[in-house]
Amino acid sequence: MDLLAATIAARSPLPAPVLAGFFVLVALLLVLVVYLRSRRR
Numbered sequence: 001m002d003l004l005a006a007t008i009a010a011r012s013p014l015p016a017p018v019l020a021g022f023f024v025l026v027a028l029l030l031v032l033v034v035y036l037r038s039r040r041r
Helices: 001-009 016-039
Strands: none
Touching: 001 016
């Protein structure tokens, strides 16, 4: 995971904090989707 993030950061023009924030948002979205699916069942 860290290696992948480092590779993307090296090739991406975006600064590291923005990239880290993007990963956090994706993780939160995945958790929210799993939570909603578990509530519906």
